[in-house]
Amino acid sequence: MVQAMININERTNRVLNVVKAKFGLKDKSEAINLVVDEYEGTFLEPELRPDYKKKLQNIVKSKHLSREEFEKMVR
Numbered sequence: 355m356v357q358a359m360i361n362i363n364e365r366t367n368r369v370l371n372v373v374k375a376k377f378g379l380k381d382k383s384e385a386i387n388l389v390v391d392e393y394e395g396t397f398l399e400p401e402l403r404p405d406y407k408k409k410l411q412n413i414v415k416s417k418h419l420s421r422e423e424f425e426k427m428v429r
Contacts, residue, residue: 362370373385394403419427 370382370385370389373379373388374382377385377388379385379388
């Protein structure tokens with residue numbers, strides 16, 4: 355665990371308090387973690403998300419068809 359001293363404005367403090375209360379969290383650190391997790395899942399590019407890496411690995415490991423094989427199947 356990393357400890358950090360941060361400066362946040364009053365609005366951010368209020369938002370963290372609301373998140374903390376809404377989800378029954380122990381402290382603002384948990385609220386920050388929740389907000390960051392949500393941000394990661396929603397806004398970060400897929401290649402940065404761990405679930406995307408797993409999905410990509412499954413795609414790479416699966417069987418692939420050549421263009422000719424695909425065209426034979428379609429006809």
